[in-house]
Amino acid sequence: MIYERLKSEIVSHLSYFIGSGNAAFVVDPTRDIQQYLELAEKHGVNIKYVFETHRNEDYVIGSIELAKQTGAEIYHGDWPAWKYGNVAMDGDQFRVGSLKVTALATPGHTPGCRSYVVTDLATGDHPVLVCTGDTLFIGDAGRTDFGGPDNKVKWSTWLYESIHDKILPLGDDVIICPAHGSGSVCGAKIANREDSTLGLEKKMNPWLQLSREEFIKQKSTEHHNYAPYFKKMEVYNLEGPPEYGLGPTIQAMSPGAFERKLKEGAVVIDTRPPPSFASGFIKDSYNVSMSRLGMAGWVLPYDKPILLVLGNHLELKETVTGLARIGYDNIEGYLNPSMVSWYLTARPVERLGILTTPELKERLDTEDWTVLDVRSIEEYESGHIEGSINLYAGLLSKNLDKIPRDKPIAVICKSGTRSGFGASILLHHGLENIYNVMGGMTSWKNAGYPVAK
Amino acid sequence: MIYERLKSEIVSHLSYFIGSGNAAFVVDPTRDIQQYLELAEKHGVNIKYVFETHRNEDYVIGSIELAKQTGAEIYHGDWPAWKYGNVAMDGDQFRVGSLKVTALATPGHTPGCRSYVVTDLATGDHPVLVCTGDTLFIGDAGRTDFGGPDNKVKWSTWLYESIHDKILPLGDDVIICPAHGSGSVCGAKIANREDSTLGLEKKMNPWLQLSREEFIKQKSTEHHNYAPYFKKMEVYNLEGPPEYGLGPTIQAMSPGAFERKLKEGAVVIDTRPPPSFASGFIKDSYNVSMSRLGMAGWVLPYDKPILLVLGNHLELKETVTGLARIGYDNIEGYLNPSMVSWYLTARPVERLGILTTPELKERLDTEDWTVLDVRSIEEYESGHIEGSINLYAGLLSKNLDKIPRDKPIAVICKSGTRSGFGASILLHHGLENIYNVMGGMTSWKNAGYPVAK
Amino acid sequence: MIYERLKSEIVSHLSYFIGSGNAAFVVDPTRDIQQYLELAEKHGVNIKYVFETHRNEDYVIGSIELAKQTGAEIYHGDWPAWKYGNVAMDGDQFRVGSLKVTALATPGHTPGCRSYVVTDLATGDHPVLVCTGDTLFIGDAGRTDFGGPDNKVKWSTWLYESIHDKILPLGDDVIICPAHGSGSVCGAKIANREDSTLGLEKKMNPWLQLSREEFIKQKSTEHHNYAPYFKKMEVYNLEGPPEYGLGPTIQAMSPGAFERKLKEGAVVIDTRPPPSFASGFIKDSYNVSMSRLGMAGWVLPYDKPILLVLGNHLELKETVTGLARIGYDNIEGYLNPSMVSWYLTARPVERLGILTTPELKERLDTEDWTVLDVRSIEEYESGHIEGSINLYAGLLSKNLDKIPRDKPIAVICKSGTRSGFGASILLHHGLENIYNVMGGMTSWKNAGYPVAK
């Protein structure tokens, strides 16, 4: 049995390539399908099926292009009304070499979610693993807010039932293969471990420790943000996205060419680490670190050129693929050789303040500052600096009026990455006297400074 | 949590690199330790411990060199009296980042076997996986014959108890990480799937379907071959093998240089596929296909130069590393460019007959042939050609007197690989009129020809 | 200055990726353009120009797809009437970073050939290297027979003048970058060294030792074969070939599926080495070794499915890319796992005899054999076995009537590869009693056997 788990770091997405004999199937492929073609070649198998667990909202599915390239058949759930592929009904079975794949209807995260149970008939007729999509993660469970406020209780109830009546009964000994790992926008508490079983989840997944009532109550009142790019993903995944092929070719740009594009309305994202960004950046850039590239979806347009400032041009492909996975095909160029070229041509830069937490503490003890906490509500509520304002980083540009402009602003998150993003949004909108707190609340707590709840 | 499974194809050995935070441990490393160093670098961790499940008999353990290179501490069981490292007592615990590793004494395969249970305290205090060494495989259980006939029952009893009293109680939901995969000499029935859990084994592993009495009876009467190289492995793994470093440098040899070495007593192994070997090979070569390179341990000496004939010189490193894993540091050269150079210099070759199974059937129907079945006794007993002689390939050179020399000999195994090896042994010892049956008994059965049991 | 030479082993084609600053150009790209995109990314440059030295006949040019993907402009000569790109007139100059590229009209191999002279203005205004296409090779000069017999003298004269009046005057110190290396069908005597200068060629290239009269005479009477696939290449390169994209996906086929395709008229090429092929192959297969894959162009159709038997499925991509480079987009599947699967399912094979040269000598001394020498006329004339028949391998199927069928046939070439191909053609056409002479005439000469001229 061939079993490969592929992680798309950028969106913490997991897809699976599973096979036997001359055949294989892929679960939830990304757009850059070359990785699956290479696995097929390496293992000497044909991709016979593409199984989708659901109409994803947080990345673009590559099923159509993969099916076209390989002749595979696509299967997915019965909601929404997909413009392509086939519906796998609850209980439908598929053969792939010695493997039997059984579709399970597991609504909740969306009404049409499917899980796929894999049995290896070469060793016996017991389920070996289950691809759970966004129904059940390692350490978390799917969000149920995509149907809007009115459906939250209904979808949460479905989710509870899918997990308890469909998935867990498969057996404690079944390996779980979810669609996301730690760092995903689809589950804040997903564990930083990618190997688990249903039994382990029963013991350790906080959601599986709850009663039906408590599960539904908490799930239906859970707070989630809805990034603007989700809308695009929903359309793409329902109708099929533009073909990806060899991927786009991005122009290496001199500072002059870069500046001309800026004047035409291009938007810049600067993927360097926050300290590098802070000491000098091109006016109006958004600072989106490589480790959290998906955050770009909160601010980047689909209808204007996007330009990149990279820490290293060898990260170009990873950056472009990452942004393509959330639908951005409008990247036109990257500054080459990075900021060095900008400095060499005597162009102006903007700067952002940097503070360590001891420095912040000292400021707060002696001066009048605003502390802007850009973490999620849950994170904020679990412990924050007394007097800080909580506005989620991705939502800052819609909440500028809530931020006082008459004193310095220290932007803080958990570690310094999202706060770097948030700070760049404030600067983009003309706010001044902004500082990024490196190390964030983790550092604040490590220093033993007081924490409010 | 970092989790990497490394497969040494040549000996179907599995080692594990598992880590968390800044630290990691390795279970049962091979000699070519560079692969672990590269993982440490990739993940940004230090190898803190090397855990050995037992004094292996079928490959050389790389613990000492890995410990020397990294500063790691070595732990193993209390039998035999190791010349290096520390003893992990039953219940001993080790911390590696957020992981807790607990040693379990699981005697049976050897008296000093250890299993290592891994708990991820970041998610809870329940075991997540267990490295079982040769105690429990996916689909099989360890052999218990290394203590000699007198200890078979005792060791088999221990094995039963280790599995049932120590390992299975960890929980159905625990992931199993054994020391061997399909194709190993340590378990003929190991499944062709490398992901499983204790619960799945309870349901599908044939050995776990047996009563205590039946288990001990079958295990203690199970037949196993003992390859001569095992003796060397036992010494190396007890005392520590020669350092491997960058590995040996093997000379690319012209036919002339190759021939000179032959005259000095060098032994040749030819790793080309059986059909390529059959149509022309250097006199006295052993045909050991890449996919079964470990078979070389039945015939290769440790005290004479070894020469290689490869299908492709790009397989040199894999071949040399493979043979080093079973202790052969005496490889001196390879024919370059392979057999082409031999033909170009007008040198003589020997040949071996090739038969398809329909051709064999026709011969047997009309002529007087010997069919020599070189599979294991178990395989032979599960179905063979009426009238065939069973002598295990590895033991042929000690059983030449049992083979009639007055008629053509068709050598057969399961598929054609071991029979190619066996045929080359016969030719090496001067027998004539030898044929390799391509496709072997699998083909014979597929053709619907009669099978005796 | 960036300078990368890319070798397409299969057709011994050389393309060049040369750049400076933010820009680069490619000379004579192949269809599988991903290799150039990867270089652009690695070096952080944009491909600004694609320069074609001529309308190639022996492989498919990837200019259009590369231009479409990158925005580059295509330049080529003024003959024939290309359906795409721009004409570079003699003396036209292009700037790429600090580089100046000057087009030179160098007719001869074709009337529209161009060479491209590169000057690195960062160090001075002297030519550094020249891309000569098929005008001048290392150790050889372009063929002049594509205009038909009537134009041979005229084109040969042009070639002489292009070399002597345009290229050599650039200076002895100029590095030469030709379009082919050793093994190409475009020049039998191309040196097995890929670094040279115009001065070195003046001293050591046999063609540059000749007087004008002698050059024209020899060049216009030189014998060349014209493979049927050249016709396809000419059309593709004039009009533009089908888009390549991610390349085709080839089905891994079971023996049953393979056999069904065969019955539908599929043609098989078997790329295993001759000895492997000889001991058992599927009826009617052509044996085309990986090292000479371009020979397939003599026998493969463009309008029927092609199937592959590979030595190793990891060679799939290289094989498919190689065949695509000569226009074959009609490969449908490969036997998986190779011939092993065929034998395992008890299917019939054909066989071919194998002889070493001492064995051939003995046969010829004592029996009546036909020796069929399938090398080129020039090779044959430079030394052959007394009494042998010379028919070029690629032309065998059109010359079957010239081969006696009443005695055994020993097929011979230089080493055993083309003779393996030739032997498979004879068997394909029903001839019997065929033997491939391993080591070929090289071995025959090395053995000291008599050679006729």
Next chain:
Amino acid sequence: MIYERLKSEIVSHLSYFIGSGNAAFVVDPTRDIQQYLELAEKHGVNIKYVFETHRNEDYVIGSIELAKQTGAEIYHGDWPAWKYGNVAMDGDQFRVGSLKVTALATPGHTPGCRSYVVTDLATGDHPVLVCTGDTLFIGDAGRTDFGGPDNKVKWSTWLYESIHDKILPLGDDVIICPAHGSGSVCGAKIANREDSTLGLEKKMNPWLQLSREEFIKQKSTEHHNYAPYFKKMEVYNLEGPPEYGLGPTIQAMSPGAFERKLKEGAVVIDTRPPPSFASGFIKDSYNVSMSRLGMAGWVLPYDKPILLVLGNHLELKETVTGLARIGYDNIEGYLNPSMVSWYLTARPVERLGILTTPELKERLDTEDWTVLDVRSIEEYESGHIEGSINLYAGLLSKNLDKIPRDKPIAVICKSGTRSGFGASILLHHGLENIYNVMGGMTSWKNAGYPVAK
């Protein structure tokens, strides 16, 4: 003919792997010999000879370990009195397949320098390429100051004669293979192009445009810096360096472990780009960018532990190998995960000012600043800011008394890298109010600001 040029970016060193048939030789190997072993394997050849052009001063030669691993013989010149290998006398010839290698005594850079001329007898008895070591570079010629002031004229005379009487007479058409490329401390004007011929050098290399008198005068009065690590290299290369093997294993360190080492006297180098360094670094760190890692040799001790702060832990191997190439085997750990961990644990950082050139201009126009130009004398003399002080970066710690401490200091170099290094040295020694000028003099000139000469 096999020809591979290997570039060690860190020290801009070029080594060569050249072969034919079954054999190859390496010219001037680095310590990390695995790269040569891999090439030998790839090409299927044995390394028969290691040729050293001279007792290098700027990196550690790997000859002894390469010879030990492969059985190759080492050849070098007759000065100094090497403790290993053999002396190649002027005119000595070596055969490697079809290649003939001729040693030429070419004293000048050192008295015992050798060049190696390669002739490819397969095509004719004319030299094809020459490995010139530090005698002749592309665009520059070797330095002649290692014999001390008294020998400068003599060595410069030798150098002139070696170039004009030994190397250039080989022919304009000979390809030149020098020991260094652009960026080396061994030649400031080496061209940014790595392909050239003797004829091209005759036309474009500034040194070859000079008369004998002018050459000797300029060469013997040329200014060069002598880095402290050169002394170590001279000893290592004379006597043989410590064995490298698999290379050192560097510990991933938490901030706590890192800090403990610091207290024991460890020295830190921070390889992040200057802007990243500037916004926060560990007190006393030296900022040595990856692109100029060799600069570390000016400040790092051989007898204290060295610690690393990396931009990305994936650069660990490159950094460690780079430092090992200049003899540093005393690296003990790296901060993991980089500065993030430092911030997360609320530890203090130091900061450095950053200025663009327009900002510097404005300061200089309105305030009293010191401009410290840390480029070489030649660079300084070719154009600098009026009133700036010139002290070479590497020599700063010995010239602290020449720097006024009563006003802000703007450190400037060509682009911002060496000035970042220089600024970190000043901070290390307790100076304050330091700024790094990003873009350096290149930017200053691009802005059109006034330049003094």
